[in-house]
Amino acid sequence: MNMQESEGIAWGVADGIGRIVLKRPERANAIGRSSARVLVRAIDEVIAQQPRAILLTGEGRVFCAGGDIGEFVAAGEALPALVDDILNRLHPALLRLSAQPAPLVVAVNGAVGGAGVGLALCGDFVLAAESMKLRTGYAAIGLSPDAGASYFLARRVGLVRAQQLLMLSDAIDSQRCLAWGAVDALHPDAELAGAAEALAARLAHGASASFAGIKALCAGAPGRSFEDHLAMEHQLLRERAGGADAREGVAAFIEKRAARFTGR
Incomplete structure (x- = not known):
């Protein structure tokens, strides 16, 4: 299929399936100012084509490390303005992605942290690689959650456990993520992409x-x-x-x- 690509984000729709791919593995698929703007564009253009299912995936060993810490450091005293610039666009787009009517499948190919937790857990179906691990990370650097991380984590694992995970920032392995309901299924790393594609295709052919x-x-x-x-x-x-x-x-x-x- 023909995929558009810009700033480490690829997207397109084919055979009734909309696909959004985080393709910045050299930066752990972190989301910065430019990539956030393109991610918003990708979400809106995929939704506009009214696919019958949407698949969100990542490339590399990390699904998404969250915000681009390098940009945070460079922003210095202007960090609040950077946060506003990113989230004023990204948050409404994530709301549109979550609320659109098609089933949303997320394939979590590896470690996930920060804002990546919101992206990973916003799916109606969340499949994960056995190597996946989750670390919220916000409190460890003096910040609080964004991108729906606290909302989706609480919805999946419960309010008290989500609060504890967000406060402690401990790394949680894939087996505990499955046992606690953070993810819905685990697959060997080499089989995750195929399993996610098969599920998206099944949903695209459904009612x-x-x-x-x-x-x-x-x-x-x-x-x-x-x-x-x-x-x-x-x-x-x-x-x-x-x-x-x-x-x-x-x-x-x-x-x-x-x-x-x-x-x-």
Whole structure:
């Protein structure tokens, strides 16, 4: 497939799958001012093409080390302004990525820290290499979380454990990440890319309108009353019941064959 590439970020859409790749392995895929701007562009251009699944991956031994510490040091007293410049663009883009209707798969190819934790754990499905390890790192350098790291970590491992991990900045290996629910599956390093591609392809061939409804229901469930949630379930199910995918799914079930969903 043809991928655009700039500032260590590559992106494109093919066969219903949007792909975003962190390609700055010589800098541990760290996110700086320029790469953050391109990452925002990549997210928006992939979303605009309405893929049926999105796959976020990294290259090298590190998925993403977080912010570019070299830029932080160079900024000196202007560090708050640098933080604003990066996050004023990046945070809204990460919100759009997380909220878009297609299933999001993240393949965590190695170590992850800082803002990389938010990128790694924002997926609906998070697959990791056996060599993966997680270290929040913020408190160790006197900073606090960004890029949704505290939100997604707390959602996956629980509030108290997330707070402890963020305060202590200890390195957590892949087995503990799996046991605690930070990631959903582990694969040998050489098999991770294939497993992530296979999952993205499976989701891209699924009932995408159904997936969108499921994401909407689950994302807002904690802040919604049961009554409101039931009303939303009713509304979404009625909409899906009138769609082509529902007719195809029911027919395939009766005929004992694989459904051929079109996303409608």
